[in-house]
Amino acid sequence: MRIFTLPVGLAVGLVSLPRAYAWGAAGHEIVATIAQIHLSKPVLSLVCDILHPSLNLATNPEDEAYPPCHLASIASWADKIRMRPEYRYTAPLHYVNAVDDAPPHACPFPGTHGWQGRPTGNILAAIGNVTHVLRDFVRGERGAGDAEEALKFLVHFMGDMHQPLHMSGREKGGNGVRVAWNGRVTNLHSVWDGLLIAQAVRLTPRNYTYPLPGSEGAFVEPHLRGAIYDPYIRRIMHEGLSVGGKFDPESDAWSDCPAPAAALESATDSLGAKGTVAYALSLLGLGDSARMEALLDLDFYGALGLTTRPGTENEWDDESVCPYAWARPIHDAELRPDSPCLPYDVVDFLDMTILDGEESAQKGEGAHAQGGRPRHPELLELDTPAYAGRLARGWVVERLLAMAGVRLAGVLTDIFADMAGDLQA
Template identity: 45%
Template sequence: MRLSRPLAALFITFSIPAAYAWGAAGHEIIATIAQMYLHPSILPTICDILNFSEDETQPEQPCHLAPISTWADKLRFKMRWSAALHYVGSLDDHPSQTCLFPGERGWAGTRGGNVLDAIKNVTGLLEDWTRGEAGDATANEALKFLVHFMGDLHMPLHLTGRDRGGNSDRVLWSGRQTNLHSLWDGLLIAKAIRTVPRNYSRPLPYPDVEHALRGTIYDSYIRRIMWEGVFQKWKDDVPEWFSCPETTPPPPARGWQQVVMSLKRLAGKQGVEIGPDTDVLCPYHWAKPIHALNCDIVWPKELDEPPYGGGGSKFADEDVAGRPPKPHPPLLELDTPKYAGVIEDTMVVEKLLAQGGIRLAGILNYLFLEEAARS
């Protein structure tokens, strides 16, 4: 393993001594953390891309990544072709019982239609722009997609196809009905924001952190992530967050090898391939430990056991073949020390948000540092 080029670019700009995909809040927190790590020399380039508009009368917007971090979600229904780019799933994945990324039958969906390939594709479009091979409008959309997709990559339930990423699994949170996906999308973050210690309402002694904050309700939460997490708990781990394998995975089997492998596979639907990582950009490599969290902590085993599951979790509200509807099973409460308490104590959500932001900044520094040097 070696450190990829984005890491080197990242630490040129920001070295600090020791001392709601997500919902809107989660995406904005990731983008704000990324803003802290952007090299100062690339900010004019970022601003030019963000402020591009075919309407020349439109006023310039503040040069910050957070306001555009939810753009891809807001326009998802207008850009239906982009919906599948927010997640990825394996055909054989079934947390909490089985975590396969991918399984023997490969990836679900269509070729290129997943968050792993989407990150590579939009990064490639931005590279084209730096070489003068793509227009400003393309760069503007690619940057907005990249900021959002890097957030989606760091939400564990965007990396499994089971039950629509947990959307179909009803649970309780503080006595109110929700679903597992919504719980991770925003409710865990909302609780964390409400319970941040009061001392984090005061600025930290780091201008790079404070200049990136925007006076939002989650500023104190970001200060806690940076102070307790990035500067202390994960200080020695941050370089590994950018680690990519030195060699890319071998190409898929072809010809007679492919026939032999097909005979070994399970009968039924076969999956698609995903493009390989590189030694600079490796979303699959980054995603593997995030996906594993679905079995380790995200998906409660109780959802597959009586009385909450184990044959009763998939119920119907409508009459089937003249029979009365089945009674609803009880819903599992997750705002408990056993579930939410462990997540809070281990700072799982905070680490994911920090990883997403710092990796995003590394990619942007890698993309635009040479462009800034030419300007």
């Protein structure tokens, strides 16, 4: 049974894949593990019960080993099944492409011409849709089979959304940009899918090969499976998400969704000056409540000659799950305040030069063949201090993985906390 209603109108995964599978298997498993670490025992037990119905853990968690299951084991399921005939409809649900998207020179999201493809056939709509399915399950309106499938999709899609190239349509999300990595031919998308993570795993300090001590270890260690990326997760948790860590000041707000008034202001302001919805509304002299009603009126938008509601293109954002609001900064790349449209701020597709002017990262320099000469001098080498090194120094990839895990945990908690509490009572 399809859970998506589309209205009309490392050991595995540390290598790049031939198609656009965000983060590769390792990245998705890292996101899922970080999320699991942040779930309460009752919620995790209920989630495991949905994923593994035969375990019947939710009602008797005290009798079972903890954790009862690992979300990492299903994190890549949505990629594995996407080419099956019955699941081919899910292929476009792993990304979203804006029509006017042209980073690094322009970053509309989605821009005045909306999204490419079906407005409901993208990752933002998919995240909203599967959360609706899970909420219906909590209310008793959906069966366990639907909930299991929706949960597997949600774990995966939350990871997809935090891979910046899945938020951009230029050059097919970077798949069409041939680059070099350590002297080997690849593409920009593959660099972000797995090669950056593989390098980070390889360069994780050796002290993280040992379990974390004390209360932090008790919080983290039970959820690790002996995977090659476990030291990397320990580092993200200890240096990034712990009290006083790199992400401590901001991580509490990662799961927040903007209030309706703030979302309205962002939507209208994002379109600029005259000829926009904001300008049209100002001419009407509408108050805040009337402005909101107008923004939600499709006929009003049609009268303005627009096919979508800018800033609110998908109907899935609400007060607790807001994929559009979360995705927009990832696309606009508020990942480094001094550069727009990361990762396209580094590679200019017109002449393939480094935009920040670092001479050390010119074409072909970096990784060399055994003879000391570039293997592919015609390509831009990205395994350099100017590109990969700068991302590593800024903890850009680690922040995205941590953000995806924390938000996934927040969504699951919002959906299942009451039901899990009732089962424990």
